[in-house]
Amino acid sequence: MHCTHRLPLLLAGLLLLSHSQLVQASQDTSNQTYTEFSPNQTYTEFSQSNISSYQIASGNANFAFRLYHLIASQNTRQNIFFSPLSISFALAMLSTGAGGDTQTQILEGLGFNLTKLSLPEIHEGFRLVQHRLSHPSTSTEPSIKVGNVLILSQDLQLLSDFVSATKASYDSKVLLSNFRDTEATTRLINNYVKEKTHGKIRDLVSGLSPNERMVLVNYIFFQGLWKKPFPSSEGFVADFYVDENTVVKVPMMLQDDQQHWYLDDRYVPCTVLRMDYKNDAVAFFILPQKGKMKEVEQMLSPDIQVGPWGLSTSQKVSLQFPKFSISNSYALDEILPYLGFQDLFTHHADFSHINQDEKLQLSKVFHKAVLEVNEVGTEAAASTAISVMFFSKPKKRVLVFNQPFFAVIYSTSTQNILFMGKVFNPTA
Template identity: 55%
Template sequence: MPSQNLSMHCIHHLPLLLAGLLALSHGQLPSGDNKGYGNSSHQHGQESGEDPSSPQVAPSNTNFAFRFYHLLTSENPRKNIFFSPLSISTAYAMLSLGAGGHSQTQILNGLGFNLTELSILDIHRGFQHLLRVLSLQDHGLEVHLGNTLLLSDDLELLPGFLNSTMTFYDPKLFRPDFSDTVGTTKLINDHVKKETRGKITDLVSELTPDVKMIVVNYIYFKGLWKKPFHLSRTTAGDFYVDESTTVKVPMMVQSFQHQWYLQDRHVPCSVLRLDYQGDAVAFFILPDRGKMAQVEEVLTPQMLARWNHLLQNKYFYRSVEIHFPRFSISGSYALDQILPKLGFQDLFSQQANFSGITTQRKLQVSKSFHKATLDVNEVGTEATAVTSSFLTFLSAPRSHLVVRFNRPFLLTIFSPSTQSVLFWGKVVDPTAP
């Protein structure tokens, strides 16, 4: 296709907010409280320098991503799913700095960390390193992962918690008057709208005066395909939601382009890798007809790693005609209802211990939710870079293939430099909001 047929707009817009709206409310302070990790973490961080070993937190984060996904899909097998496991993990790891005793252990174990293999200090150093790498600007790619703390102006924090939080997670800090619920609500919504480039608005509808602390984590991703789809070729097409439901979608087409693609001989699916400009790739996993459940049964971090390695093999860089829906989906999840099923039993109860944050009041998490949105469309800037290496396990015919994403599929947005899953999702019905 001639280059003038290509628009130069971005193809992917992924703003996300974990509101943990981790809104913490207060009660009576129990006796014998644990001061938590706050003071010691900052002290040790200063003594041992800045991230000398770059501890690897990505494997645990990926493990958490799959556990979270399997729980969601088991409860809602016929619904779209979309979330950022990294955003959830980062927010709760930051919150764990203020947790003490069993509450801290529950948070970190719930996130997938084995505390006999990785120290608490190394976990926070690992997140510090990961956030630093993701914040580096890359041509054609914008990844903005940030944290925000909103603390009541009458809440006296322990210095160790604030110092450690600033050291490892570098959040923006606000000190609003929480008794002014209207003003605080506007402050949060305006801040979130700005940080997500206007994609998430009116996040908070009402606050109660007993809320004393809010933890917010957001991620904004904007990328350009290395090889865009052509606007002129997008036409209405059928998407088969299930055996009895068919919907019409704008179906994008990309012809006669080499892409990373394999047909798995051991799992009933095909896997397509599409590269962004910069340090990010997308994997689209298309189960064979009627085989979504079988694919989900073997969906593990090891399987994703296997596909990732295979799709660096030049054998799988081949001519593929792709038919792919243009769509927007979103996911909203009440984490205070979901996370207890993943090991966070005490966090949302009066048993929670956040004595590392303040000795002034007993805090507990009253609400926590996560919201993510995904927009996929055709275009980006042309590029000719090719990635290849030399792994080979599967075989596939080398003839020109036509791949139609016209039935439910899985997707992940992946950062190769950090080996991190930024987003994970399942598209069951691309016309559903």
């Protein structure tokens, strides 16, 4: 009778938009306690000329909005911020080691129709997304870094096909650790993620058990610089109206002479502002009309197209936008079962494509994301409605983000949502 071991899955999403240059992480590796595992196996990549990263975009969007609404239902009066793409990357990578109903459950839970997309097409789609994000064709600015790593027990023998598949499709690295030394393994994981996210994601995991056998980590690091930055000399402190009874003071940024894309939606009671980065991303901010926050939130769905085609004209606006930083952590093992991932955390889970000698079971899924917004750069944005019209006005429009709003960061080259959330209280 096989012994069941727990398999934690960790995800780290990050947005950094603070300086014009990346903060360099420490290169001192003298205290590292791991060795890197380099498999000798070869893997023949699936490749087909008509496959592109766009094929998985609709599935990723479906998953992103379903996850958002579930989190929002449990956090009605709190900030929300996460990277749906980071979570999809890690779960899709995990599916390469799953078999039978478990694999189907993961892929369908991620929003993929397996009658329209084959398993090789899905993995190839993720490979192309990661490649495009990490190797932009035109931008010379620091952009997006996506990575995956497997941390496994020193005595766990992975099947060669699993190692080869995760390497080929997800460019994953493999690190070895002594899981019986939970303190050292926790330090290894947290230091690795901290380094890869330039110090912005700290203490991702805690409370590991000696029974853990493998940890999967995905991280996304995004640094975007505004094409039209805010002048630092124009800042001031203003009121932010969290709700009818709560008002907080926030540092507010001001732009008074720049053109931006925006629209007043005819069917959803909100205004949508688009701001462009110098690299492969745009930010959308959705500002609900007063008292319409819940109504707008309920209407957010994949049918509301998130993309640059939603706004066709730009004009000068007087823009007031808060400068802030928020951080959110989620125990996704408590959330994913409600999205169709029922068996992953039970003894019914089948990860026999990872290792056939032990019965592996998923135990924990951590996700942490950080959002920073300032004059030089920002992340976050909003999506627009299906049926919208842009209203061009002869006078300069005044847009003041002094109440809760939604945010989405969107990759133009892959048509995927990188980050999304709700800024309910920028001081919380």
